[in-house]
Amino acid sequence: MERDQDQLGRGSTAERVAGVLRRRVTEGDIPPGTRLSEEVVGAALGVSRNTLREAFRLLTHEWLLVHELNRGVFVRTLDGDDVAQLYRLRRLVEGAAVREVAGAPDRVIEEIRASVEEGERAAAEQRRPHVATADLHLHHGIVRLAESPRLADFMLRFHAELRLAFHAMGDLRRFHAPCLIRNRELSAALKARDAQQAELLLSVYLVDAERQLLRAFADREPLSSSG
Template sequence: MSTRAPHVSAAEAVQAHLRERITAGELPPGNRLVDTALAEEYGVSRHTVRDALRLLGADGLVRSVRNSGSSVRSLTAADVRDIYLVRRLMETAAVRQSAHADDGLLQDVERAATTVEQYARAGAASHVGTASLAFHRSLVALAGSARLNAFYDTIAAQLRLAFAVMPDEGEFQLQWVALDRQIADLVVSGRRTEAEARLLEYLYESEGLVVDGIRAAERAG
């Protein structure tokens, strides 16, 4: 049986890189995605870029309108509620599954929480959100499922689009730094029930704030 990694097409490679840029906050909602410019940037054909944009559309990250082009999606309050429902299911299940996780995955959780704290201490608020998303991905990784990890990559990018509507995203992100650390410490020490409870509190509170932010932006718009 072959153990080679699955082939990744040029379109999938462009899709993955654009998704990473969305997750990092480099491509905010409404940002135009021009196929000619992207083709030149990535050294691929316009057809390849269009295929990548179609894939991102299927991921819920890009909106394409015939004869008008493509842009990064703006999320609705309903989108956010659905995303947080998925987060609660995935992240809490992974925390429960951490009883079977190897030490390397637990060390990844510890390192990810430390990275969040380092950016916060440096005052790099724009990087705190990206690091926090990576921390939560490290929680999902505790389940030991490559498919869950891949799915969460899309969820993380969608979350960054939701966070972009907050009046002060930096301030919004900084309030979770201590909670990320608390959850990491509970998980690493094997206190899974407490970690799950704290994580649920975190996710419900975060969801409420993001939904309020989106509704405020819709009223202002």
């Protein structure tokens, strides 16, 4: 975790530690159900136990971690209800953001296009987890069309929870491969400043993605109840 220690910088705080762990979750490095040992994580990041516990508390409030009595701290495992709530929020926030595309800065449009290419390269190189990460980068770019730093920061935290839902798919290629074409189409609509077309493409994308995830969670339920 050397690069994580670099990110902490001088005078590391619980917020910075939480930021490192949040990023690791968002990038798919820490899957749901992972136990976070205070000893192991604290030593890896070079922080005190008190600082780490405060970071765990912050991430628990963000719905990323859960404390289980006499067992420790774990990365949350989501269910179908979580997915439904996450996608309802995505429709509200991202749907509103694309309507702001007419006045959005060119640099945000370019960042969205770069995220599309990032995902396509990752798919071509069989770096499947990075396809999901690129997809989240694109959708964070969509939120930034609204030019609200507070909203963009909120969605960074939200996307970490969303990444936990993606793990239910198992084969991320099956989930994200169709998105590569849709993301290219969505990027083109945004570049053309066509808010109506972009909102339509985004709406269809989100409905289909939610349906796939809910189906995946439903398929997992008998396994979890029997075991």
